[in-house]
């Protein structure tokens with residue numbers, strides 16, 4: 400792939416269709432930073448839907464790019480294991496923190512069960528008015544007629560507050576959660592990344608902080624926050640420090656980045672599609688389907704990885720035992736064999752929840768209903784206050800082929 404293609408979307412469109420197939424490496428984070436990955440995925444879906452990339456920083460990998468093939472992998476956990484990692488990067492030998500998203504049954508199932516009550520219908524009902532009140536306060540504090548960063552002032556603020564409540568985390572320290580989430584997933588290309596040692600140091604600070612909370616809660620009667628659930632859960636109460644850290648990172652990243660990036664994505668998508676923004680203003684009942692459409696359109700986690708446990712055929716290719724298989728949700732969500740006019744953002748689609756963004760099978764997102772609830776509330780509250788939020792510059796995207804999101808989104812609310 401040419402360096403011009405990495406920096407420039409037009410060059411990428413040409414490059415994607417002209418280079419030899421085996422030279423395509425869709426996992427390059429710079430492609431995502433520049434939103435230049437789309438034509439490469441389009442070519443792979445058309446010409447080589449199960450594609451082998453032999454040369455990559457983290458070793459060779461298969462790319463699965465069509466909706467139905469992704470479903471086939473995601474729902475076959477016996478042949479496609481989540482161990483040792485669910486991202487393209489391999490765990491480093493000197494720091495391993497197990498988490499249940501990167502485990503297979505039976506341990507995965509037992510640990511997942513421990514935290515699931517946090518998103519029970521009853522708890523969502525309890526959370527709804529709390530989130531609504533906070534959303535209202537955040538929106539009421541925004542400047543008018545002035546440019547500000549939507550990511551920082553709204554998306555991070557709301558989702559971090561929700562996460563702090565899920566953990567019953569000390570309120571004034573809640574931005575630590577944002578930092579730990581960002582540092583855990585930062586690629587070398589990220590402005591936050593200093594070195595692997597620095598990251599390790601920060602994650603140790605994270606687990607030390609949470610250890611204090613664990614010690615308080617393990618000696619108190621069980622409550623319905625995540626730390627208490629982990630401290631009292633049968634399959635989690637004996638976790639060592641690193642496994643505790645792993646599951647914390649899972650819950651922090653899961654509960655934070657993804658929803659944050661969808662909130663930012665919704666403002667961007669509606670501005671890029673003013674006819675859809677008009678449609679929404681004319682009919683607020685469309686908020687839930689707009690939310691789902693944004694989750695598809697944004698695909699906040701671009702991929703999940705699996706590891707073949709045996710030789711297996713997929714899309715006419717033979718995947719060998721031990722091979723790394725990347726399910727590109729970001730591509731499957733644009734597959735026109737399953738989703739009509741998939742590149743268009745259409746807030747009143749017939750089946751808006753038909754998308755891959757939450758995955759499928761035994762690892763399907765635990766927090767999917769909570770994510771939708773936060774999005775729905777923020778938009779209901781936005782529409783009560785502002786008929787229009789305008790873009791005031793280009794978004795700055797995250798340099799990652801895993802977390803697909805925004806560093807910054809400059810906006811203005813007209814007076």
Ligand code: HEM
Nearest residue numbers: 500653654657658699756757758759762763764765766770
């Ligand atoms: C729009 C927002 C979100 C998106 C797009 C998203 C996406 C995903 C995806 C793709 C997976 C893996 C699915 C698979 O491998 O098949 C996942 C798993 C998970 N998510 Fe989410 N997520 C979101 C919000 C949340 C929230 C708010 C929470 C926390 C409350 C959360 C907690 C989790 C957990 C714990 C798992 C691991 C499940 C398992 O391994 O069994 N997610 N999510």
